[in-house]
Amino acid sequence: MNLPTWDLDPKFDFCEEHRVDPDKKVSLKDTATEMEGPFRGKAHGHAFTAKAVAEIQSLQYRTFVEGQQSLVIVLQALDAGGKDGLIRKVLGQMNPQGCRTFPFKAPSSEELDHDFLWRIHAAAPAAGKVSIFNRSHYEDVLAVRVEKLAPKSIWKERYELINDFEALLAHRSTRVLKFYLHISPAEQLQRFKKRLDDPSKHWKLNAGDYATRDQWEEYREAYEDVFEKCNSKQAPWYIIPADKKWYRDASVAAIVRKTFQDMDPQLPAVDVDIDRIRKLYERAESSD
């Protein structure tokens, strides 16, 4: 199924542009946090996103009805990276009957009494469904490493365990799309400052925001290791230039749409006798 791209440069391939190359070591410092891609500015990007979201809704419907394949969408970012906005504007537009969002916060004491993938596995989508992970098992090799919540001997074993887990999902026809929303330190600071100016956002503030800024380098290194060690064909990483919110939304929508197109969900064959039902209805109608 090939869908129109609304007069975008047909040679621009969002997946190829942003997918992490498994054969190269990523340098986040040298990866753009801002771009316009094939768009003529913000309005063009918004128009594209609206159309891509409509197609995603239709493809999600087919996937749900087909009931064979599943999709996990992992979102990772530093604070103020835009995960919530992306969910509100793009991913949360999927029909909630077939799509659920899981915000993974610091684990509860019950969760800590299990292996780190226990709560993640419980959130895996059933056949036909989509799970959105707002943060994920990757925090167990990111925040856990940078904040020193576990010793290196523990977290260094997790990369392989994560790959094994994602292979298990693939084995049951579940694709995993992993997005890192990449913003610059300057953009993050602007977003923090905007929260100060908007009283309805003050609840989001905490003194720790500033502290994590000091750990930027350590997080960068931890992310670069993730991109290198956990980036399989069935579960690829995409680094999204996210300083411009409209480009973030448009490019993620494009990649999700393309993934659904590749899944190519089919409406199941009908096992009822349409003509017989039609006759029953016609008879009912004449007697109503």
Add this chain to the structure above:
Amino acid sequence: MNLPTWDLDPKFDFCEEHRVDPDKKVSLKDTATEMEGPFRGKAHGHAFTAKAVAEIQSLQYRTFVEGQQSLVIVLQALDAGGKDGLIRKVLGQMNPQGCRTFPFKAPSSEELDHDFLWRIHAAAPAAGKVSIFNRSHYEDVLAVRVEKLAPKSIWKERYELINDFEALLAHRSTRVLKFYLHISPAEQLQRFKKRLDDPSKHWKLNAGDYATRDQWEEYREAYEDVFEKCNSKQAPWYIIPADKKWYRDASVAAIVRKTFQDMDPQLPAVDVDIDRIRKLYERAESSD
């Protein structure tokens, strides 16, 4: 908080119009399946719904941030009554990070090994959140009764148990809104026929649809008993005239909005020193 009603007759109160009066026995036969309320037709209704949904989104955000109160929205209807459309167009527009939809199908064998409210209780919303029940515990006194899946001695005890359960939810600041989407037999037949004409809807067809039409009277009676026995102030029933989809969407949006307004969620007080953070940021900016 009193919000504008976009030049609707201010005397028209959707809640009062559609709420089941606890002191009167409902006759579904004598309850309208079609009306236009205060609207000048479909376009006016759609415009109202769009604005009401935007306000619901904003009130849901405040409820989520407040983190004190919860909301359960129960949807019941006969087949083709429009639950899925209502979720897609109105209720599913809430932010999925604070709102989850539960489609309750025929219980699994594990669920059947527990009391009938076990799986429902597990779906109760946490503080600040919303749960949408697509079908609900009411099927245990509706389908179970009409299809004779349990003897009367069992299901007749459930009304009181349901009331007790809903009182428990109210005790933890959870409101329960219950909607019955009321369509006429003729409208149901039209919707079944439309499915025949649309191959992408054929998977929804099953020979049983026609059979339930024969049980219309029995379902009507079972619903009327529910409205009489399980209709408390904290967990009221609303009967929505649902032949016109736009009126269904507009009136449910109005009632959900009004409920959130009554909940009157408050943004929590901030416990950080805004000025101190502002200074930290300004310093960071000048050194970036």
